[in-house]
Amino acid sequence: MRYIEFGKTGRKVSVLGIGCMRMEGLSLNQVDDVIKAALDCGINFFDHADIYGDGECERLFGAALARDKSLRDKIFIQSKCSIRDGMYDFSKDYILASVDGILSRLGTDHLDSLLLHRPDALMEPEEVGEAFCTLHESGKVKAFGVSNFNRHQMELLQSGLSFPICVDQMQMSIAHTPMIDEGLNVNTMFDGAVVRSSGTLEYCRLHSIIVQTWSPLQKGFFEGVFLGDPSYEKLNIVLDMLAGEYGVGPDAIAYAWLLRYPARMQVITGTMNPLHIVSAAKAAQVYLSREQWYELYRAAGNELP
Numbered sequence: 001m002r003y004i005e006f007g008k009t010g011r012k013v014s015v016l017g018i019g020c021m022r023m024e025g026l027s028l029n030q031v032d033d034v035i036k037a038a039l040d041c042g043i044n045f046f047d048h049a050d051i052y053g054d055g056e057c058e059r060l061f062g063a064a065l066a067r068d069k070s071l072r073d074k075i076f077i078q079s080k081c082s083i084r085d086g087m088y089d090f091s092k093d094y095i096l097a098s099v100d101g102i103l104s105r106l107g108t109d110h111l112d113s114l115l116l117h118r119p120d121a122l123m124e125p126e127e128v129g130e131a132f133c134t135l136h137e138s139g140k141v142k143a144f145g146v147s148n149f150n151r152h153q154m155e156l157l158q159s160g161l162s163f164p165i166c167v168d169q170m171q172m173s174i175a176h177t178p179m180i181d182e183g184l185n186v187n188t189m190f191d192g193a194v195v196r197s198s199g200t201l202e203y204c205r206l207h208s209i210i211v212q213t214w215s216p217l218q219k220g221f222f223e224g225v226f227l228g229d230p231s232y233e234k235l236n237i238v239l240d241m242l243a244g245e246y247g248v249g250p251d252a253i254a255y256a257w258l259l260r261y262p263a264r265m266q267v268i269t270g271t272m273n274p275l276h277i278v279s280a281a282k283a284a285q286v287y288l289s290r291e292q293w294y295e296l297y298r299a300a301g302n303e304l305p
Protein backbone atom coordinates (compact mmCIF):
# COMPACT_ATOMS: atom_id res chain seq x y z
CA MET A 1 0.00 0.00 0.00
CA ARG A 2 1.11 3.60 -0.50
CA TYR A 3 0.33 6.37 1.95
CA ILE A 4 0.01 10.15 1.79
CA GLU A 5 0.10 12.75 4.50
CA PHE A 6 -3.28 13.99 5.62
CA GLY A 7 -2.85 17.76 5.81
CA LYS A 8 -0.75 18.79 8.77
CA THR A 9 -2.20 16.16 11.10
CA GLY A 10 0.99 14.09 10.98
CA ARG A 11 -1.19 11.12 10.02
CA LYS A 12 -0.63 9.00 6.95
CA VAL A 13 -3.59 7.62 5.06
CA SER A 14 -3.68 4.90 2.43
CA VAL A 15 -4.15 6.05 -1.17
CA LEU A 16 -7.19 3.78 -1.31
CA GLY A 17 -10.02 4.35 1.13
CA ILE A 18 -13.25 2.44 1.72
CA GLY A 19 -16.43 4.43 1.18
CA CYS A 20 -19.22 3.18 3.43
CA MET A 21 -22.20 4.60 1.52
CA ARG A 22 -23.32 1.11 0.46
CA MET A 23 -22.90 -0.50 3.89
CA GLU A 24 -26.62 -0.46 4.78
CA GLY A 25 -28.11 -3.95 4.75
CA LEU A 26 -24.86 -5.74 5.57
CA SER A 27 -24.76 -8.01 8.60
CA LEU A 28 -22.36 -7.12 11.38
CA ASN A 29 -20.16 -10.04 10.35
CA GLN A 30 -20.04 -8.73 6.81
CA VAL A 31 -19.02 -5.29 8.09
CA ASP A 32 -16.25 -6.97 10.11
CA ASP A 33 -15.12 -8.75 6.94
CA VAL A 34 -14.95 -5.46 5.00
CA ILE A 35 -12.89 -3.79 7.72
CA LYS A 36 -10.60 -6.80 8.10
CA ALA A 37 -10.03 -7.14 4.35
CA ALA A 38 -9.15 -3.45 4.16
CA LEU A 39 -6.75 -3.53 7.10
CA ASP A 40 -5.07 -6.70 5.82
CA CYS A 41 -4.30 -4.81 2.58
CA GLY A 42 -2.96 -1.78 4.44
CA ILE A 43 -6.09 0.33 3.84
CA ASN A 44 -6.59 2.45 6.96
CA PHE A 45 -9.14 4.98 5.71
CA PHE A 46 -12.95 4.83 5.93
CA ASP A 47 -15.32 7.42 4.50
CA HIS A 48 -18.79 8.04 5.89
CA ALA A 49 -21.54 10.65 5.75
CA ASP A 50 -24.40 11.29 8.12
CA ILE A 51 -26.88 10.68 5.29
CA TYR A 52 -25.60 7.25 4.19
CA GLY A 53 -28.46 4.88 4.87
CA ASP A 54 -30.00 7.71 6.89
CA GLY A 55 -27.37 7.14 9.58
CA GLU A 56 -27.52 3.35 9.40
CA CYS A 57 -24.07 3.00 7.77
CA GLU A 58 -22.43 4.91 10.62
CA ARG A 59 -24.45 2.91 13.16
CA LEU A 60 -23.32 -0.43 11.69
CA PHE A 61 -19.72 0.73 11.55
CA GLY A 62 -19.99 1.89 15.16
CA ALA A 63 -21.26 -1.56 16.15
CA ALA A 64 -18.19 -3.12 14.50
CA LEU A 65 -15.93 -0.70 16.38
CA ALA A 66 -17.66 -1.61 19.63
CA ARG A 67 -17.09 -5.33 18.98
CA ASP A 68 -13.33 -4.83 18.61
CA LYS A 69 -12.03 -1.99 20.76
CA SER A 70 -8.56 -2.23 19.19
CA LEU A 71 -9.88 -1.09 15.80
CA ARG A 72 -10.43 2.60 16.43
CA ASP A 73 -6.75 3.47 16.86
CA LYS A 74 -5.79 1.61 13.70
CA ILE A 75 -8.08 3.50 11.37
CA PHE A 76 -8.75 6.98 10.09
CA ILE A 77 -12.46 7.87 10.09
CA GLN A 78 -13.92 10.63 7.99
CA SER A 79 -17.55 11.68 7.82
CA LYS A 80 -19.53 14.46 6.20
CA CYS A 81 -22.44 16.71 7.01
CA SER A 82 -24.51 19.57 5.59
CA ILE A 83 -27.01 17.79 3.35
CA ARG A 84 -30.46 18.01 4.83
CA ASP A 85 -34.04 17.98 3.55
CA GLY A 86 -34.21 20.24 0.49
CA MET A 87 -31.15 22.31 1.38
CA TYR A 88 -27.47 22.40 2.25
CA ASP A 89 -26.77 23.85 5.68
CA PHE A 90 -23.43 25.31 6.81
CA SER A 91 -24.86 27.09 9.86
CA LYS A 92 -22.78 26.68 12.99
CA ASP A 93 -25.60 25.10 14.98
CA TYR A 94 -26.34 22.56 12.27
CA ILE A 95 -22.69 21.56 11.83
CA LEU A 96 -22.18 21.14 15.60
CA ALA A 97 -25.37 19.11 16.02
CA SER A 98 -24.48 16.97 13.00
CA VAL A 99 -21.08 16.06 14.43
CA ASP A 100 -22.64 15.08 17.74
CA GLY A 101 -25.00 12.77 15.85
CA ILE A 102 -22.15 11.27 13.82
CA LEU A 103 -19.99 10.64 16.92
CA SER A 104 -22.84 9.04 18.77
CA ARG A 105 -23.72 6.71 15.85
CA LEU A 106 -20.08 5.74 15.35
CA GLY A 107 -19.54 5.38 19.09
CA THR A 108 -16.30 7.33 18.99
CA ASP A 109 -15.21 10.53 20.70
CA HIS A 110 -13.59 12.06 17.64
CA LEU A 111 -13.56 12.16 13.86
CA ASP A 112 -10.20 12.23 12.13
CA SER A 113 -11.71 14.33 9.35
CA LEU A 114 -14.98 16.14 8.74
CA LEU A 115 -16.07 17.23 5.26
CA LEU A 116 -18.79 19.64 4.26
CA HIS A 117 -20.67 17.42 1.84
CA ARG A 118 -21.94 19.89 -0.78
CA PRO A 119 -21.49 23.64 -1.10
CA ASP A 120 -24.14 25.76 0.63
CA ALA A 121 -24.97 28.83 -1.51
CA LEU A 122 -25.64 30.72 1.73
CA MET A 123 -22.32 29.81 3.36
CA GLU A 124 -20.76 32.37 5.69
CA PRO A 125 -17.06 31.46 5.90
CA GLU A 126 -16.58 33.06 9.35
CA GLU A 127 -19.53 31.13 10.77
CA VAL A 128 -18.11 27.86 9.45
CA GLY A 129 -14.74 28.92 10.86
CA GLU A 130 -16.32 29.31 14.31
CA ALA A 131 -17.93 25.88 14.07
CA PHE A 132 -14.61 24.30 13.06
CA CYS A 133 -12.78 26.05 15.95
CA THR A 134 -15.34 24.78 18.44
CA LEU A 135 -15.07 21.24 17.07
CA HIS A 136 -11.28 21.30 17.06
CA GLU A 137 -10.94 22.80 20.54
CA SER A 138 -13.29 20.20 21.98
CA GLY A 139 -11.23 17.46 20.33
CA LYS A 140 -14.24 16.22 18.38
CA VAL A 141 -12.69 16.77 14.92
CA LYS A 142 -8.99 16.65 14.05
CA ALA A 143 -9.03 17.96 10.46
CA PHE A 144 -11.43 19.49 7.95
CA GLY A 145 -12.23 19.37 4.27
CA VAL A 146 -14.93 19.77 1.67
CA SER A 147 -16.67 17.81 -1.03
CA ASN A 148 -17.99 18.83 -4.44
CA PHE A 149 -16.41 22.28 -4.12
CA ASN A 150 -14.80 24.14 -6.96
CA ARG A 151 -11.67 26.19 -6.57
CA HIS A 152 -13.45 29.50 -5.94
CA GLN A 153 -15.70 28.02 -3.27
CA MET A 154 -12.65 26.60 -1.49
CA GLU A 155 -10.92 29.98 -1.62
CA LEU A 156 -14.02 31.69 -0.26
CA LEU A 157 -14.47 29.22 2.58
CA GLN A 158 -10.77 29.18 3.42
CA SER A 159 -10.90 32.96 3.93
CA GLY A 160 -12.92 32.38 7.12
CA LEU A 161 -11.05 29.35 8.45
CA SER A 162 -8.08 29.07 10.76
CA PHE A 163 -7.51 25.50 9.57
CA PRO A 164 -6.39 24.50 6.10
CA ILE A 165 -8.84 22.65 3.88
CA CYS A 166 -7.19 19.20 3.70
CA VAL A 167 -9.46 17.47 1.19
CA ASP A 168 -11.81 18.05 -1.71
CA GLN A 169 -13.84 14.92 -2.39
CA MET A 170 -15.00 14.99 -6.02
CA GLN A 171 -16.66 12.63 -8.45
CA MET A 172 -13.94 11.31 -10.73
CA SER A 173 -13.43 8.10 -12.69
CA ILE A 174 -11.94 7.26 -16.06
CA ALA A 175 -15.53 7.53 -17.33
CA HIS A 176 -16.17 10.86 -15.57
CA THR A 177 -13.39 13.32 -16.29
CA PRO A 178 -14.74 16.88 -16.57
CA MET A 179 -11.98 18.16 -14.27
CA ILE A 180 -9.35 16.73 -16.65
CA ASP A 181 -11.23 17.62 -19.84
CA GLU A 182 -11.45 21.32 -19.07
CA GLY A 183 -7.69 21.49 -18.59
CA LEU A 184 -6.91 19.64 -21.82
CA ASN A 185 -9.35 21.65 -23.93
CA VAL A 186 -8.60 25.18 -22.69
CA ASN A 187 -9.73 27.88 -25.10
CA THR A 188 -11.09 25.51 -27.74
CA MET A 189 -14.68 25.31 -28.97
CA PHE A 190 -14.87 21.60 -28.09
CA ASP A 191 -17.36 20.43 -25.46
CA GLY A 192 -14.47 19.36 -23.22
CA ALA A 193 -13.58 23.03 -22.77
CA VAL A 194 -16.76 23.64 -20.77
CA VAL A 195 -15.57 24.74 -17.33
CA ARG A 196 -17.29 22.58 -14.76
CA SER A 197 -14.80 22.82 -11.92
CA SER A 198 -12.81 26.04 -12.54
CA GLY A 199 -9.33 24.58 -12.26
CA THR A 200 -10.05 22.65 -9.08
CA LEU A 201 -7.41 19.98 -9.67
CA GLU A 202 -4.73 22.62 -10.22
CA TYR A 203 -5.83 24.51 -7.10
CA CYS A 204 -5.64 21.31 -5.02
CA ARG A 205 -2.14 20.66 -6.31
CA LEU A 206 -0.98 24.16 -5.47
CA HIS A 207 -2.33 23.90 -1.92
CA SER A 208 -1.48 20.23 -1.23
CA ILE A 209 -5.19 19.45 -0.86
CA ILE A 210 -5.99 15.76 -1.19
CA VAL A 211 -8.30 14.99 -4.11
CA GLN A 212 -10.52 12.14 -3.00
CA THR A 213 -12.30 10.55 -5.95
CA TRP A 214 -15.79 9.26 -5.32
CA SER A 215 -17.55 6.73 -7.55
CA PRO A 216 -14.25 5.67 -9.13
CA LEU A 217 -15.86 2.85 -11.14
CA GLN A 218 -19.17 4.46 -11.99
CA LYS A 219 -20.37 5.83 -15.29
CA GLY A 220 -22.66 8.88 -15.10
CA PHE A 221 -24.28 9.77 -11.81
CA PHE A 222 -24.59 6.33 -10.14
CA GLU A 223 -25.51 4.62 -13.44
CA GLY A 224 -23.52 1.47 -12.72
CA VAL A 225 -19.94 0.30 -13.14
CA PHE A 226 -18.25 0.69 -16.51
CA LEU A 227 -16.20 -2.49 -16.00
CA GLY A 228 -17.57 -5.05 -18.45
CA ASP A 229 -20.15 -2.58 -19.80
CA PRO A 230 -20.51 -3.07 -23.58
CA SER A 231 -21.02 0.67 -24.10
CA TYR A 232 -17.40 1.09 -22.87
CA GLU A 233 -16.03 -1.68 -25.08
CA LYS A 234 -12.81 0.10 -26.09
CA LEU A 235 -12.07 1.19 -22.53
CA ASN A 236 -12.57 -2.34 -21.24
CA ILE A 237 -10.26 -3.76 -23.92
CA VAL A 238 -7.45 -1.43 -22.81
CA LEU A 239 -8.18 -2.00 -19.10
CA ASP A 240 -8.02 -5.76 -19.63
CA MET A 241 -4.84 -5.50 -21.68
CA LEU A 242 -3.05 -3.41 -19.04
CA ALA A 243 -4.43 -5.63 -16.28
CA GLY A 244 -2.70 -8.55 -17.99
CA GLU A 245 0.54 -6.59 -18.29
CA TYR A 246 0.61 -5.60 -14.63
CA GLY A 247 -0.83 -8.85 -13.28
CA VAL A 248 -3.77 -7.14 -11.56
CA GLY A 249 -7.50 -6.82 -12.24
CA PRO A 250 -9.01 -4.19 -14.55
CA ASP A 251 -10.46 -2.46 -11.48
CA ALA A 252 -6.93 -1.87 -10.18
CA ILE A 253 -5.96 -0.29 -13.51
CA ALA A 254 -9.00 2.01 -13.35
CA TYR A 255 -7.95 3.13 -9.85
CA ALA A 256 -4.29 3.40 -10.87
CA TRP A 257 -5.39 5.76 -13.64
CA LEU A 258 -6.78 8.10 -10.95
CA LEU A 259 -3.75 7.69 -8.70
CA ARG A 260 -1.40 8.55 -11.58
CA TYR A 261 -2.68 12.14 -11.67
CA PRO A 262 0.09 14.14 -9.96
CA ALA A 263 -1.96 15.64 -7.12
CA ARG A 264 -2.31 14.08 -3.66
CA MET A 265 -4.83 11.53 -4.90
CA GLN A 266 -6.93 9.19 -2.80
CA VAL A 267 -9.43 6.79 -4.37
CA ILE A 268 -12.58 6.14 -2.34
CA THR A 269 -13.95 2.81 -3.50
CA GLY A 270 -17.52 1.84 -2.67
CA THR A 271 -17.05 -1.92 -2.83
CA MET A 272 -18.41 -3.96 0.06
CA ASN A 273 -16.95 -7.17 -1.32
CA PRO A 274 -13.75 -8.28 0.46
CA LEU A 275 -12.41 -9.88 -2.74
CA HIS A 276 -12.89 -6.62 -4.62
CA ILE A 277 -11.10 -4.79 -1.79
CA VAL A 278 -8.09 -7.07 -2.19
CA SER A 279 -8.14 -6.49 -5.94
CA ALA A 280 -8.50 -2.71 -5.51
CA ALA A 281 -5.53 -2.50 -3.16
CA LYS A 282 -3.27 -3.75 -5.94
CA ALA A 283 -3.72 -0.39 -7.67
CA ALA A 284 -1.15 1.00 -5.26
CA GLN A 285 1.53 -1.15 -6.94
CA VAL A 286 0.75 0.13 -10.44
CA TYR A 287 2.39 3.24 -11.86
CA LEU A 288 1.05 3.85 -15.35
CA SER A 289 3.28 5.37 -17.98
CA ARG A 290 2.25 8.63 -19.64
CA GLU A 291 1.45 6.65 -22.83
CA GLN A 292 -0.80 4.23 -20.90
CA TRP A 293 -2.55 7.04 -19.03
CA TYR A 294 -3.43 8.85 -22.27
CA GLU A 295 -4.37 5.63 -24.01
CA LEU A 296 -6.94 4.94 -21.29
CA TYR A 297 -8.22 8.51 -21.46
CA ARG A 298 -8.76 8.20 -25.22
CA ALA A 299 -10.23 4.70 -24.91
CA ALA A 300 -12.88 6.14 -22.57
CA GLY A 301 -14.16 8.13 -25.56
CA ASN A 302 -12.19 11.35 -25.18
CA GLU A 303 -10.42 13.12 -28.02
CA LEU A 304 -7.42 15.37 -27.62
CA PRO A 305 -7.65 18.75 -29.33
Ligand SMILES: NC(=O)c1ccc[n+]([C@@H]2O[C@H](COP(=O)([O-])OP(=O)(O)OC[C@H]3O[C@@H](n4cnc5c(N)ncnc54)[C@H](OP(=O)(O)O)[C@@H]3O)[C@@H](O)[C@H]2O)c1
Binds near residue numbers: 213216276
Ligand atom coordinates in the same frame (compact mmCIF):
# COMPACT_ATOMS: atom_id res chain seq x y z
N1 LIG B 1 -18.94 13.22 -1.65
C1 LIG B 1 -19.95 12.80 -2.35
O1 LIG B 1 -20.81 13.55 -2.80
C2 LIG B 1 -20.07 11.32 -2.60
C3 LIG B 1 -21.06 10.83 -3.49
C4 LIG B 1 -21.11 9.45 -3.68
C5 LIG B 1 -20.22 8.60 -3.05
N2 LIG B 1 -19.29 9.12 -2.20
C6 LIG B 1 -18.32 8.24 -1.51
O2 LIG B 1 -17.64 7.50 -2.49
C7 LIG B 1 -17.73 6.11 -2.18
C8 LIG B 1 -17.68 5.32 -3.45
O3 LIG B 1 -18.82 5.63 -4.26
P1 LIG B 1 -19.49 4.48 -5.11
O4 LIG B 1 -19.94 3.39 -4.23
O5 LIG B 1 -20.50 5.11 -5.99
O6 LIG B 1 -18.21 4.05 -5.97
P2 LIG B 1 -17.78 2.83 -6.86
O7 LIG B 1 -16.69 2.13 -6.14
O8 LIG B 1 -17.47 3.42 -8.20
O9 LIG B 1 -19.04 1.90 -7.02
C9 LIG B 1 -19.33 0.90 -6.10
C10 LIG B 1 -20.00 -0.22 -6.84
O10 LIG B 1 -19.01 -0.82 -7.70
C11 LIG B 1 -19.04 -2.22 -7.52
N3 LIG B 1 -17.69 -2.75 -7.69
C12 LIG B 1 -16.60 -2.43 -7.01
N4 LIG B 1 -15.53 -3.13 -7.43
C13 LIG B 1 -15.98 -3.92 -8.42
C14 LIG B 1 -15.37 -4.87 -9.26
N5 LIG B 1 -14.08 -5.16 -9.15
N6 LIG B 1 -16.14 -5.49 -10.20
C15 LIG B 1 -17.45 -5.20 -10.30
N7 LIG B 1 -18.11 -4.31 -9.51
C16 LIG B 1 -17.37 -3.68 -8.59
C17 LIG B 1 -19.50 -2.41 -6.09
O11 LIG B 1 -20.08 -3.68 -5.92
P3 LIG B 1 -19.44 -4.72 -4.85
O12 LIG B 1 -19.76 -4.20 -3.50
O13 LIG B 1 -20.09 -5.99 -5.18
O14 LIG B 1 -17.97 -4.75 -5.10
C18 LIG B 1 -20.52 -1.30 -5.92
O15 LIG B 1 -21.79 -1.69 -6.37
C19 LIG B 1 -19.02 5.99 -1.38
O16 LIG B 1 -19.05 4.84 -0.57
C20 LIG B 1 -18.96 7.24 -0.55
O17 LIG B 1 -18.11 7.04 0.55
C21 LIG B 1 -19.20 10.45 -1.97
